[in-house]
Amino acid sequence: MYLTIDGIEKSFKNEKKESIKVLDKINIEVEKGSFVSIVGPSGCGKSTLLYLIAGLDKADAGEIRVAGKKVVKPGPERVVVFQEAGLFPWLTVLENVTYGLKLKKMPKEEAKAKALDILKMVHLSRYVDSYPHQLSGGMKQRVAIARALVMEPDILLMDEPFSALDEQTRMVLHKELLEIWRKTKVTIFFVTHNIREAVQLSEKIIVFATRPGKIKETISVPSMKDGVMPDSVTLHTEQRVLSILQEEIEKVLKEEMGNDYSFKTNHIHRDDSGDMGSHI
Numbered sequence: 318m319y320l321t322i323d324g325i326e327k328s329f330k331n332e333k334k335e336s337i338k339v340l341d342k343i344n345i346e347v348e349k350g351s352f353v354s355i356v357g358p359s360g361c362g363k364s365t366l367l368y369l370i371a372g373l374d375k376a377d378a379g380e381i382r383v384a385g386k387k388v389v390k391p392g393p394e395r396v397v398v399f400q401e402a403g404l405f406p407w408l409t410v411l412e413n414v415t416y417g418l419k420l421k422k423m424p425k426e427e428a429k430a431k432a433l434d435i436l437k438m439v440h441l442s443r444y445v446d447s448y449p450h451q452l453s454g455g456m457k458q459r460v461a462i463a464r465a466l467v468m469e470p471d472i473l474l475m476d477e478p479f480s481a482l483d484e485q486t487r488m489v490l491h492k493e494l495l496e497i498w499r500k501t502k503v504t505i506f507f508v509t510h511n512i513r514e515a516v517q518l519s520e521k522i523i524v525f526a527t528r529p530g531k532i533k534e535t536i537s538v539p540s541m542k543d544g545v546m547p548d549s550v551t552l553h554t555e556q557r558v559l560s561i562l563q564e565e566i567e568k569v570l571k572e573e574m575g576n577d578y579s580f581k582t583n584h585i586h587r588d589d590s591g592d593m594g595s596h597i
């Protein structure tokens with residue numbers, strides 16, 4: 318297996334200094350070149366798991382391996398694309414994308430050629446000399462994806478990369494990300510609270526239970542041989558994920574609202590964008 322998450326556990330201290338278990342015995346195996354999403358209620362530990370894979374945080378127990386190597390610290394072979402593009406405002410698009418290659422001491426011309434190739438893939442060839450403030454949110458996120466891909470990572474970790482974008486831009490970026498994924502065959506681990514996004518993008522969806530976060534169910538998304546998934550398949554898969562999550566969302570609501578909890582299961586719907594409101 319390309320990514321192996323073996324018995325991962327993680328706790329954090331809350332305001333009262335009590336230790337709260339956030340991730341409990343997480344075991345996941347991801348094949349090379351696959352596209353896996355994690356969905357689950359807000360606070361179930363999706364980002365925490367992603368940071369552990371990135372090496373940005375350390376687990377209390379268990380082990381993570383990517384391409385056979387044990388994860389002990391952050392590295393360019395496990396890049397993260399966050400919700401905020403986080404570009405350097407004083408650098409142009411091209412300079413932002415070549416920044417990591419410069420640190421790797423790649424010759425300037427080689428780095429430039431590589432960056433231009435990737436920028437073409439994300440349809441930003443016309444904007445190489447622009448500065449981040451001159452770009453839309455979607456374009457900034459494309460630069461962030463290009464900056465990650467130029468490092469030729471073993472795995473691309475994406476933490477709600479499109480959740481700040483409007484629906485139309487998100488759709489365009491979904492299409493582009495799938496094109497990139499098919500072209501580069503990069504392994505993608507994608508965290509989202511948007512069920513439809515997970516269904517449209519990934520081959521496998523890992524549904525998390527919450528408090529503590531653990532795997533509730535793993536769903537394979539029917540493959541799209543011609544690249545286009547019929548609406549009926551999307552809706553059916555979304556509905557399956559939603560029904561698995563319903564119990565978890567109710568658990569969160571009950572805990573947060575105590576005796577005031579009066580929701581009925583049929584009051585929990587996703588909105589038209591596939592989002593689940595503030596509880597997922």
Ligand SMILES: Nc1ncnc2c1ncn2[C@@H]1O[C@H](COP(=O)(O)OP(=O)(O)OP(=O)(O)O)[C@@H](O)[C@H]1O
Pocket residue numbers: 329330331339357358359360361362363364365366510597
């Ligand atoms: N550094 C930290 N210190 C203390 N608690 C933390 C820390 N990081 C995360 N937590 C807690 O761990 C839990 C899981 O957080 P995490 O961000 O991983 O959840 P999530 O599923 O990604 O949520 P969301 O969908 O809202 O982003 C939350 O209760 C959060 O408050």
